[in-house]
Structures are given as structure tokens and as C-alpha cells.
Amino acid sequence: MSRRLLAALALALIAASLAKAAEVSPVAGYRDLAARILASARGDRFAWERLAELCDTFGPRLSGTPALEAALRWSAAEMKKDGLENVRLEKAMVPRWVRGRESLEIVEPFPSPLAMLGLGMSVATPPSGITAELMVVKGFDELEANADKVKGKIVLFNVEFTQYAETVRYRGAGPSRAARHGAVAMLVRAVGPIGLRTPHTGATRYDEELPKIPAASVAAEDANRLQRLVERGRRVVLKLQMEAQLQGEAESANVIGELRGRELPNEVVLVGGHIDSWDVGTGAMDDGGGVVAAWEALRMLKKLGLRPRRTLRVVGFTNEENGGKGALAYRDAHRAELQDHVLALESDNGAFRLRGFALTGSASAREIASEIVRLLEPIGALELGENGGGADIQPLAQAAAALGSPLPLMSPLVDGSRYFVYHHTPADTVERLDPEEIANLAAGIAVVAFVVADLPLRLGR
């Protein structure tokens, strides 16, 4: 485009937006209703108690476990009790990765256990373990610069946590990067701020062209201890034992409930989160709280007797953590109604204090969304950010985009300051979430979902 054309376009856009602002927005008409929804959440512990019951009863809900399947059946039964409609389980085949027993210890200079968690999808060590000399590097560059020393070693990537995207690279790509130069196992410093000797699990990925070596996370304190030992000139020998095994596939499901639309029931506003979790905490933050909040949005609306023009659908996705097969199964089962999805909103950032919502969508969708977040003023959740979305709604969005009909995506913006302290750790329990915050998150989702589902015009694509 020429600069002149761009300038003309910009002027036209500004003019159009000024004209729009002058109109009375249809969204403003929902102010009282939104206030009513938000007020109904005040002092309501229901979502927190439901989350606690889910996490306490079934515990961790890793794909392929009876606990996950029981949690899914329980969720469906509870959705029916809530009065949701079309409650169902939609089948998805998921990987069954089993951690088994695992341990890491210093052999030399002195026997000493280390705090570790095997990475999800890792392969096992031999039953007698892998005993080898340690090599510590602070990143891929240092690894490559010392590639000739890697052979036969256990490589530790001791990378201080900064941003998740920055440091999770070592968890994902570390094993194959180290294996390329002959490492026999890979350790990664826990991807999170320093905790209480807290390792963080999470999935790793193997390059199929390279040997698959066992991979584990070690607590930041242990990574630093190993680094200091090596820097003092000590020869450090470690022993890693892991029984980790991928045991084929298991049947699982997405759990779905609806509030059918009163006028356009075939048009769908999807809200959801994932119900599976890692196997170490009880998955309260990631993502029990998120999926319960999305579900609670529908329960609140039902309880208030509110039924929007279009259908609201809550989806509890399976297998977000180590495969994303629930997201794919949903996409495949709902290909026929791809064009009928008006919005997909995923709540998977921790059910903390709601600050607003993020959106991926057209300019007209952003216009509407910016008006909707203003309705959240009573709970101070006024932000409208970029890049809304989530791992479970991404495949759906990609399929819609491939049809030339991009699906607007949203996700809550929450106070994320503590998220990576608990993420993928044994400390991901209900204590991390606050009854008032999760109730407000649910109410915020309820307002957004209801207004989008009820507006005379569907969200522009």
C-alpha cells in the first residue's frame, strides 16, 4: 500500500469510529443487567466450594487416569443439577503418560537427594538409572560453545526465570538440543520464580530425528547448588532414575453443557477451560479454577433466569496439558457449526483477580468488546487487551480462519503475579485461589458471554 492510501484509510477509520461513538451503543443498554449479574456474585462462595470439591475429591487429573474420567462424569452430573441443557461428554482419545517412581541424587561429592519432577512425556531411564557426570550451562549458547564436552554427560540448563516464554524453551527443546551432542539426560532449572525448593513439571518435546533422553526439572535451589559446586572445581556425579512411560492412548472426553439461545439457538458463544491437570498438584489454578469459573458463569445466568438470544456453551476440555487432544476433538466434532461459533472465550490464566479481557478479533468486535468491559466497572475489570485466546480454542480458531471466517477469541486478564509460582507444581491447590476473586471472574465471564450472545447483531468477524 502506498503511504497516501494508508493515510486516507486511517482518516476514514477515524471518521467511522467518531461516528460510531456518537451513536447510542446497544451494549450500554445492558448496564443494569450487568450490574445485577456482578452483584449476584458478591459473597458467593459457590464456585470456590465447587472447585474445592473437584480438587479434593479427584485430586490430580492427568490424562489417562481414572480420576480425570471420574471428574468428567461428576462434572456432567453437576451440570445437570445446575439445570444446564444438552449436557454431554464428547469423546476424545488422549495419551496416557505415567510418571512412575523417579528420583535424582548427587552421588559425588556426597550422596544427597535433589528436588525434582520428571517432565511430562519424558522417556524413562534404565531401571538402574543413569549415573553420569554433570555439566551445567546457562543456555543454548553455552551448550553449543562447549558441544565437544557434552558427550556422556547429564546436562543441566540453569536458566534463571524471567518470562515464561523466555525460559520454557529449555523445558521444551532442551532434551533434543542436549542429545544432539551426546548428552545422556537433561535437567532444566524449574521454570518459575524461586519457591520452596519447588520443581515445576510440564511437557517436553522430542525431535524425532534425535535420541530421546530422559528429562526432568530440578528446583532452582538445587540448580544453583550444582552450579556452585561445579564453579568450585568439584566433579559432580548425578544419578537419575525415572520410570516415566507413554502407555498408548486412553479414552477421555470433553464435558459440555449449554444454556440454549431463545432466538438463535444454533449460534454459539463458547466459554471454557480445561479440566485435566498435571499429576503433581490438584490442578486448582491450572485450570480447575478457570473451567469452574466459566461453568459458574452459566450457572449464575441460569439462576438469575437469564437466557440470551444465542446459545451459551461451556466446555471443559480434556488433555490440554500433554497433547491438546480435547481441543482437536472439539474442533473435529463441531466442524459443521464452525461458522455458527460467535465467540470462543477460554479461561486458563488462573482464577485470580479479574482486570479485564483480552481479545483477538476484528475492529468492530474490538469496538463492542471495549464497550462490554466498561460494564465491568463495578468490579474494576476495565482493561481490554490484545491477543485473547487459549490452547483449547486455538484449533477451532485455526479451522475457522481456514474457512476465511476468523473466530473472535477472548480470555480473561487476571492478576498474574503469582501464577508461575504455582504453575505445574505440587503447590497448585485451592489455597491459591480466593472465593471472592473466582466469583468475580465468573461474573465477568457471565457478563461478556451474555452480552455477546444477546446483542441483536453477532460479533463482526
Add this chain to the structure above:
Amino acid sequence: MSRRLLAALALALIAASLAKAAEVSPVAGYRDLAARILASARGDRFAWERLAELCDTFGPRLSGTPALEAALRWSAAEMKKDGLENVRLEKAMVPRWVRGRESLEIVEPFPSPLAMLGLGMSVATPPSGITAELMVVKGFDELEANADKVKGKIVLFNVEFTQYAETVRYRGAGPSRAARHGAVAMLVRAVGPIGLRTPHTGATRYDEELPKIPAASVAAEDANRLQRLVERGRRVVLKLQMEAQLQGEAESANVIGELRGRELPNEVVLVGGHIDSWDVGTGAMDDGGGVVAAWEALRMLKKLGLRPRRTLRVVGFTNEENGGKGALAYRDAHRAELQDHVLALESDNGAFRLRGFALTGSASAREIASEIVRLLEPIGALELGENGGGADIQPLAQAAAALGSPLPLMSPLVDGSRYFVYHHTPADTVERLDPEEIANLAAGIAVVAFVVADLPLRLGR
């Protein structure tokens, strides 16, 4: 005593203390020297680095392990390098308790691992574990009120942490209190503030008249989860497996070094801490930092070329955590010089920011101590508290008291706000301590010990 006599005595004491205050104190003469000692600590990372080397190299130092013995030999060698005198290991026989493998899991309603640590000195379960229904109580009262329901159960004392003395009772006495009514195992909520799913170990005690049942600590989050499950009417079945075993005795030692007194070498000011630790962290806070700070006090004085009138002796006690045999061995080996101990100072409250010192001693000793802490003004450690002492110097004090010659005891007062977060947990690592704080603690101990050892008159008993 009559009231009249008491009043007269009080008046006399006040008069005496006024008279004393008017005198120029001999302690005030140490002001410049104290300032020099305190200044020498500024920016000095030596103590922290020494602590890190101790904790990194040898790791946990539980009684009966090769790591503890190696740490003791290393300490003696390092003391010699520091130029300390009469460096030696003094034999002590210690219990060898071995944790072995251990686990706790929910069997019903759904299999789920719990975060646990067996209590020190606990007995084992049978190899196949103990599987039994859970009973949760919030204290001894609730246990006694439901004594008829205890038989065959695993009893959990879910007591919220308040003060250590308040809640540690359940760790110590819980097993026998529960066993009295037929419990098959005992669990205690971790004795500490809620962490990151962090269990706290520590020694338990069995009543020899009652059956010894396995005993473990569970993380606060798990205790609350179990409580909520039971409150919802769920039947909860747990499986506890512990290999814990007391394997007789092992030879260990206290490690000792001195700065011999220039005039009265037979009179001794003892400073110390314990070098053994629990087997789960690296024992940096409890009590690596404490013993290294006491040791550092002597190294600092040596480096400054300061040699007091009396002898300064640092003792790294063994087996404080599960037996106190180091303390008894020291008392027994030094009975002949009981009367020659002028002061015993134990540093076992965490090497955190120094606030002052606590003293147990005569009024005249308190008078001197109150002047000494004023010398610590440059580091703001001006407090003088009651009840100085420590587990490792208590037997010595009792023996001295039995001779009618009570031994003055001191201990550092430190910022204890984080102490019980890390206490007896895997998170007890060097990250918890700050180089500047440990250096100041060492310098504070150096000032107190030097002045007491150097004053013309020994501390009044």
C-alpha cells in the same frame, strides 16, 4: 520474705544500680574495638560462602551419615586453616535413624499422592504399608472426646500453626496420644505456616508404655483437603508406607576450635551451634548458618589480631536434631572445667538480621550484657532479651547449676519472621540467608564474646 524485707531489698537494689550506672563502665572502653570488629564485617561474604560450601558439598547432615562425619572433618581442617588453636573432634555416639522410602496417598475416594515427611525417630510401617480409614481431629480435646472412634484409624491432627511451642506438641506427643486409643498411625499437619505444599519433619517421642505407631507430617494444604473431604461426609482411606528405622548408634563428634586466652586461658567463653541437620534440606538455616556465624566470630577476631584475656572456644555440636548426644558428650567431656566456663552462647535461631541478644544470668551479668549490646549500635542490634540459651548448651548449664554455680547463657535475637517457613523442610537451603546478615551476626557474636572474655572481671553468676 515479708513485704517490708522485700521493699528494703528493692530499695537497696535500686540504689546499687544507680551507683553502678554512675561509675564509668569497663565495657564502654570497648566501643572503638567493637566498631572496628563490626566494620570488618561490612561487605564480607566469607561466612556465607563458607556456609554455601558446607551445605552444597555435604548436603543434609543427619546423625549417622557419612556426610555429617565428612562435614565435621572438613570443619576441623578449615578451622586449622583459619589459624584456630586446639582444633579437635570430640567423640559422641549418636543414634542412626534412617528415613528410607516413604509415601502417603489417598486410596479412597480417588488415588492421589499427598505431600508428606516421616517424623524423625518414627518407626516403620509394615512393608506393604498401613491402609486404614482417616480420622481428623483439631486437637487433643477433640481426640479425647471421640476416643471410642479412634481404634483402627489413621489419626490426623489438623492444627493450624500459631506459635511453635503451641503446635509442636502434636508432633511430639501425637503418636502416643493417638496410640493410646488404638490408632494405627498418626499424621500431624506440618508445624509451620502454610508454604508451597511443604511438609516439616522433626523428631517425635514415643511413650514407652504404649504401642509405637508410624508418624508423619503432611503439608497444611493436604491436611485441609483431608479435613474438607471428611466434613463433606466422604469416607477417606489412606495408605501410609514408611521404611523408617533406628539402626542403633554411630560414632560422631563435636568439632572444636579455640582462640586461647592471653592471661586466663583456662577460663572459657563458649560460642557455638550445631552442625548436624535434618535429612531433607541442606540445613543452611538450621543450623549451618548459626554454627558458621559462631565460628566466623573467632575467625574475624583472629584475622584482626585480637586475642582476649580468656579463651574463646567455638563448638560445632553434633546430633542436636534427634538426640542431643553432642550436647551431653560435651558436658561429660568438660565436667572438670565446668566452673571455668564463663559464658555459653548458642546461635541456633537462624542466621537472620541480628536484633540483639537474649541472656539467662544474674543481675550483674545482665548489667554487663546491657552495656555490651549498646556496643552493637552500628548494626542496630541493641535489644537485650530474657531466656538466652539453646538445646546444645542446656545440659552444660544444668550441670553447672547442680554445682550451685549457674552458667550465664546467651543466644542471638534475630528477625525470626521467616524461620518457621523453612524449619525442618526441604527448603532449608542457603538461599534463605543473606551474606550481609550472616556477617553482621558473626560480628555481633564476636563483640559479645570478645568483651566477655576480655573484661577484667568474669561475668557474675
